[in-house]
Amino acid sequence: MTPARVTGTPGRTRVLVIGGGITGLAAAHRLRGRLGPDAEIIVAEQSMRLGGKICTVDFAGRPVETGAESLLAARPEAIGLARAVGLGDAIVHPAALKPALSLGGRLVDFPAGHMMGIPGDPADVAAIADAKERPDNGLPILEPGQDLSVGALVRARLGDDVLDRLVAPMLSGVYAGDVDRLSVRAVMPQLADALERHSRLTEAVNEIKRPPADGPRPPVFATIDGGLDRLVTATSAAARAEIRLGMTVRELRQTPYGWEVIAGPVPDPIKITADAVVLAVPATPAAQLLRAVEPQAAAALSGVAYASVALAAFAFEHVDLPERSGFLTPASEGKTVKAATFASKKWPHLGRRRQIVRVSMGRLGEEALLQYDDATLAKTALRELGEHLGHRLPEPVDQRIDRWGGALPQYTPGHLARVAAAREALADHRGIAIAGAAVDGVGIAACVASGQHAADDIADLLDA
Ligand SMILES: Cc1cc2nc3c(=O)[nH]c(=O)nc-3n(C[C@H](O)[C@H](O)[C@H](O)COP(=O)(O)OP(=O)(O)OC[C@H]3O[C@@H](n4cnc5c(N)ncnc54)[C@H](O)[C@@H]3O)c2cc1C
Structure with a gap:
C-alpha cells in the first residue's frame, strides 16, 4: 500500500516531535516559543494519551500518580516549565517529614x-x-x-x-x-x-x-496540586501543537528536503514530512528508528538497558502510619517491597481523610514480578507493608496495581560519552535531535531540560 502523504502548508516550517512524554512536550513548547505562531509543530505519540511515565488517576477520590510523583525543585527546569504554562500557583511542596530505612523489621531514621x-x-x-x-x-x-x-x-x-x-x-x-x-x-x-x-x-x-551563603536552601522537591497530568496537559496546550495520538512512528528517513517518517497502523500507514525531527522516545524505539539514519547513534542507544517496577497503591479509612514520608528497604532485607511512600502524609495537599500509601516493588533482574496477577502483588505488598510497619494493616478501602515494564533506563559507566558520540554522529544529518530519559537523565527536570535543549538546537538550525 502506498502511504498517504500528510500535506503541510507551503512556506511554513514544520517540526515533528516523536514521543508525547514530558520530554517531547517540553520540546514542542520550546519550539513554539522559538519558531513563533506560524510554525507547524506535530507531536506523534504511539499511545492514546500524552505524558508517558507521568500518569495521574482518580484514586479513592484523590488525584494520585501511578508513575512519577515529584519534580526536582532544586534545579530550575521543571518548576520553570510549570510556571511558564500557568501552573505557578499549583506548585506544592512535601511536608517536612523524614524518610526511614527499614532494617531488621524496624523503621529507623535515614541519616541526614x-x-x-x-x-x-x-x-x-x-x-x-x-x-x-x-x-x-x-x-x-x-x-x-x-x-x-x-x-x-x-x-x-x-x-x-x-x-x-x-x-x-x-x-x-x-x-x-x-x-x-x-x-x-x-x-x-x-x-x-x-x-x-x-x-x-x-x-x-x-x-x-555546602549550604548557600545567603540562607536556607529552597525545597528540594515539588509536585502539582491536582496531579502531574496537569503539567502534561498545560504544556501541550501552551505548545499549540498538533497532537496525534495512536500514531506510532515506525520508519525515519532523511530526504534532500528534510525528513520523512512512516507512521500509524501497519495496514493504514501515513507519511509525514518535516523540516526537522525531535526524537523523544525510549532507547529501544529510538535505536530502531535511527538504524537507517545513523547506525552509530542507533548502536549507542540500543545498549541502554531498562529496569521494570510495579507499584501498588492503597487507600485506608483508618490506619496507624508513622509521621514519616515513607521508607526504603535495602535489598539485603530480602523483601519484595523496596520502598513505600506515605503519600497523604508526604503531600499535605492530598488531605488526610483517607490515608494513601504507594508501595514500589522490583529491582533490576526481578522482571518476573510483573507477571504476577494484581491480587498476588497487592497481597504481597500489603503483607510486607505490615511487616515493615510492625503491625497488621486493616483492609484498604481501595487498591490498584500499576506495572511499568522496561521503564527506567540504566546508565552504565561511559553512558555520557556514548551519548556525546551519538550526537556527534547525528550532527552530520541536518535537523535531527535526540532527547529524553534514554539519554540525558531519568528525572522529569532532566527530561524537560533535555527536550528544551533539543528544541533550541533545532530552532537555531532552522533560524540560520
Ligand atoms: C514508576 C516511575 C516513577 C517515577 N518517579 C519519578 C519521580 O517521582 N520524579 C521524577 O522526576 N521522575 C520520576 N520517574 C522518571 C520520569 O517519570 C521519566 O524518566 C520521564 O517522565 C520520562 O519522560 P520522557 O518523555 O523522556 O519519556 P516517556 O515518558 O517514556 O515518553 C516517551 C513517549 O514516547 C512514546 N513512544 C515510544 N515509541 C514511540 C514511537 N515509535 N512513536 C511515537 N511515540 C512513541 C511513548 O508512548 C511515550 O509516551 C519515574 C518513572 C517511573 C516509571
Whole structure:
C-alpha cells in the first residue's frame, strides 16, 4: 500500500516531535516559543494519551500518580516549565517529614547529611552502617572524562555497608538498578565534577552539600496540586501543537528536503514530512528508528538497558502510619517491597481523610514480578507493608496495581560519552535531535531540560 502523504502548508516550517512524554512536550513548547505562531509543530505519540511515565488517576477520590510523583525543585527546569504554562500557583511542596530505612523489621531514621546516601561524615551514619573512609593517595578520585560505577566508588572509599544499606536503597528508588552498573557521571554528575577536585569522597560530598551563603536552601522537591497530568496537559496546550495520538512512528528517513517518517497502523500507514525531527522516545524505539539514519547513534542507544517496577497503591479509612514520608528497604532485607511512600502524609495537599500509601516493588533482574496477577502483588505488598510497619494493616478501602515494564533506563559507566558520540554522529544529518530519559537523565527536570535543549538546537538550525 502506498502511504498517504500528510500535506503541510507551503512556506511554513514544520517540526515533528516523536514521543508525547514530558520530554517531547517540553520540546514542542520550546519550539513554539522559538519558531513563533506560524510554525507547524506535530507531536506523534504511539499511545492514546500524552505524558508517558507521568500518569495521574482518580484514586479513592484523590488525584494520585501511578508513575512519577515529584519534580526536582532544586534545579530550575521543571518548576520553570510549570510556571511558564500557568501552573505557578499549583506548585506544592512535601511536608517536612523524614524518610526511614527499614532494617531488621524496624523503621529507623535515614541519616541526614548525605548525598544520595553517601555521607559527608562517616560518623553521621555510624548508627546504621559500618563506615570508614579509606586512606587516600592525595590524587583526585576521577580524572576528567573518567567514569566508574557508583558501586565501585562507594565500596572502595567508604565500604560495603554504606553502599548496601544507604546508597543502593536510595538509588533503587530512582533507577531500580544495580549500583555496580550505574555510572557516577550519569547519575550523580555534580559529584563526578567534584571528584575531579577531591581525593576524599566525603570532601566531594561536602562541597556539594555546602549550604548557600545567603540562607536556607529552597525545597528540594515539588509536585502539582491536582496531579502531574496537569503539567502534561498545560504544556501541550501552551505548545499549540498538533497532537496525534495512536500514531506510532515506525520508519525515519532523511530526504534532500528534510525528513520523512512512516507512521500509524501497519495496514493504514501515513507519511509525514518535516523540516526537522525531535526524537523523544525510549532507547529501544529510538535505536530502531535511527538504524537507517545513523547506525552509530542507533548502536549507542540500543545498549541502554531498562529496569521494570510495579507499584501498588492503597487507600485506608483508618490506619496507624508513622509521621514519616515513607521508607526504603535495602535489598539485603530480602523483601519484595523496596520502598513505600506515605503519600497523604508526604503531600499535605492530598488531605488526610483517607490515608494513601504507594508501595514500589522490583529491582533490576526481578522482571518476573510483573507477571504476577494484581491480587498476588497487592497481597504481597500489603503483607510486607505490615511487616515493615510492625503491625497488621486493616483492609484498604481501595487498591490498584500499576506495572511499568522496561521503564527506567540504566546508565552504565561511559553512558555520557556514548551519548556525546551519538550526537556527534547525528550532527552530520541536518535537523535531527535526540532527547529524553534514554539519554540525558531519568528525572522529569532532566527530561524537560533535555527536550528544551533539543528544541533550541533545532530552532537555531532552522533560524540560520
Ligand atoms: C514508576 C516511575 C516513577 C517515577 N518517579 C519519578 C519521580 O517521582 N520524579 C521524577 O522526576 N521522575 C520520576 N520517574 C522518571 C520520569 O517519570 C521519566 O524518566 C520521564 O517522565 C520520562 O519522560 P520522557 O518523555 O523522556 O519519556 P516517556 O515518558 O517514556 O515518553 C516517551 C513517549 O514516547 C512514546 N513512544 C515510544 N515509541 C514511540 C514511537 N515509535 N512513536 C511515537 N511515540 C512513541 C511513548 O508512548 C511515550 O509516551 C519515574 C518513572 C517511573 C516509571
